[in-house]
Amino acid sequence: xxxxxxxxxxxxxxxxxxxxxxxxxxxxxxxxxxxxxxxxxxxxxxxxxxxxxxxxxxxxxxxxxxxxxxxxxxxxxxxxxxxxxxxxxxxxxxxxxxxxxxxxxxxxxxxxxxxxxxxxxxxxxxxxxxxxxxxxxxxxxxxxxxxxxxxxxxxxxxxxxxxxxxxxxxxxxxxxxx
Amino acid sequence: xxxxxxxxxxxxxxxxxxxxxxxxxxxxxxxxxxxxxxxxxxxxxxxxxxxxxxxxxxxxxxxxxxxxxxxxxxxxxxxxxxxxxxxxxxxxxxx
Numbered sequence: 001x002x003x004x005x006x007x008x009x010x011x012x013x014x015x016x017x018x019x020x021x022x023x024x025x026x027x028x029x030x031x032x033x034x035x036x037x038x039x040x041x042x043x044x045x046x047x048x049x050x051x052x053x054x055x056x057x058x059x060x061x062x063x064x065x066x067x068x069x070x071x072x073x074x075x076x077x078x079x080x081x082x083x084x085x086x087x088x089x090x091x092x093x094x095x096x097x098x099x100x101x102x103x104x105x106x107x108x109x110x111x112x113x114x115x116x117x118x119x120x121x122x123x124x125x126x127x128x129x130x131x132x133x134x135x136x137x138x139x140x141x142x143x144x145x146x147x148x149x150x151x152x153x154x155x156x157x158x159x160x161x162x163x164x165x166x167x168x169x170x171x172x173x174x175x176x177x178x
Numbered sequence: 179x180x181x182x183x184x185x186x187x188x189x190x191x192x193x194x195x196x197x198x199x200x201x202x203x204x205x206x207x208x209x210x211x212x213x214x215x216x217x218x219x220x221x222x223x224x225x226x227x228x229x230x231x232x233x234x235x236x237x238x239x240x241x242x243x244x245x246x247x248x249x250x251x252x253x254x255x256x257x258x259x260x261x262x263x264x265x266x267x268x269x270x271x272x273x
Contacts (some may be wrong), residue, residue, distance in 0.1 A: 008262065
């Protein structure tokens with residue numbers, strides 16, 4: 001019976017050989033958490049400040065986050081010899097349900113805290129967002145290792161780049177018009 | 179046999195498209211190592227599947243050297259899905 005499954009088994013084995021060797025770069029989670037925390041803290045400050053300086057700080061936060069994300073994804077691709085759009089979506093868009101809730105919840109708390117000048121709470125919210133997103137990516141990575149074909153797909157780099165530009169322009173427009 | 183795709187029925191080609199289903203793109207040498215085949219064998223299969231529209235390939239850089247990146251197209255992913263389903267039906271019928 002087993003020999004009849006050989007073509008599929010051999011194919012699964014080849015896929016397993018590839019995915020078993022995949023590794024997240026060293027320091028992936030702390031770096032991602034830091035990038036998200038900086039972005040959330042900067043966004044909270046910028047939105048609450050409602051000044052040109054605030055816009056600049058918020059956009060700088062986005063730039064830092066995108067720089068960290070791009071660096072992490074480049075390192076992943078460099079050490080593994082593969083590109084996985086699902087991972088890119090998790091990192092850039094916090095695409096998992098838990099990561100999204102953690103990010104949006106922490107951002108909301110951070111903004112409210114910034115309007116009240118409670119900067120310690122802004123810092124706590126920013127760290128919570130970073131940790132939540134990093135844990136979300138870890139969770140996705142675990143699921144991906146378990147069933148790579150089901151989790152490999154995601155937004156392409158081109159789509160992510162367009163979304164990043166739209167997010168920056170939207171952020172700037174909101175802050176300027178507000 | 180209905181549903182079986184002759185383009186990916188050969189064991190090495192089935193391994194190639196199955197392996198690529200786990201990623202969006204993979205560098206040529208990485209795939210070669212996973213499949214344990216020679217450059218020329220892999221190159222021949224990649225060319226055939228690119229021509230069939232099942233794979234896409236592009237020139238790029240990896241670890242400072244020029245290389246080829248390959249990945250499944252939506253048509254290739256669909257073909258793999260249908261071929262594996264057909265193969266399982268055949269196996270179940272035999273058993």
